[in-house]
Amino acid sequence: MRPVLSDRLIGWILTVGGLIGALAAFVLTVEKIALLKDPSYTPSCSINPILSCGSVMTTAQAEVFGFPNPLIGVAAFPVVAATGVAVLAGARLPRWWWLSLQAGALFGVVFVHWLFVQSLYRIGALCPYCMVVWVVMILIFSYLTLHNAERGHLPAPRRLTGLLLAVHSTVPLVWLLILISLIGVQFRDYWSTLI
Numbered sequence: 001m002r003p004v005l006s007d008r009l010i011g012w013i014l015t016v017g018g019l020i021g022a023l024a025a026f027v028l029t030v031e032k033i034a035l036l037k038d039p040s041y042t043p044s045c046s047i048n049p050i051l052s053c054g055s056v057m058t059t060a061q062a063e064v065f066g067f068p069n070p071l072i073g074v075a076a077f078p079v080v081a082a083t084g085v086a087v088l089a090g091a092r093l094p095r096w097w098w099l100s101l102q103a104g105a106l107f108g109v110v111f112v113h114w115l116f117v118q119s120l121y122r123i124g125a126l127c128p129y130c131m132v133v134w135v136v137m138i139l140i141f142s143y144l145t146l147h148n149a150e151r152g153h154l155p156a157p158r159r160l161t162g163l164l165l166a167v168h169s170t171v172p173l174v175w176l177l178i179l180i181s182l183i184g185v186q187f188r189d190y191w192s193t194l195i
Contacts, residue, residue, distance in 0.1 A: 011087035018081025025073025
């Protein structure tokens with residue numbers, strides 16, 4: 001039976017998602033370096049009191065492991081993009097590679113949700129480039145998980161996998177709409193001043 005998620009689709013998602021994530025992580029790293037050099041520097045992504053990278057970059061949450069968080073993306077997203085390019089070129093990657101990528105994606109999606117909670121409820125500001133990474137991680141994780149379940153790399157009930165594959169674009173869409181709703185509710189007072 002022909003897979004629902006073609007190699008071409010997963011290849012493009014990994015390639016484009018990896019490139020966008022790498023670019024966002026690189027820009028965040030450059031902005032962080034500029035801020036370290038000059039504490040009075042205003043990052044390009046500091047747009048208003050809510051959309052403010054500077055407010056986020058100066059917190060402890062921005063360096064959870066003792067170094068700037070974007071460095072994780074600078075290292076990891078090129079691996080994702082390279083995997084996508086390899087798949088598009090016709091490479092057949094071993095199961096261990098797919099499971100390793102899945103483990104990285106799981107770490108990434110859990111980490112960005114922790115950062116999402118910290119940004120919304122502790123810091124009170126959103127970093128636009130970080131939000132790009134959040135979206136990319138949700139898409140990569142969603143499609144990679146479905147790909148791995150469909151190909152048998154991950155154990156999953158066939159019925160559930162089939163159901164999720166039938167509505168594959170709905171899963172990340174609903175997920176993102178929930179996050180957007182939480183942002184809307186948390187900052188509703190600010191948004192109302194813009195109307």
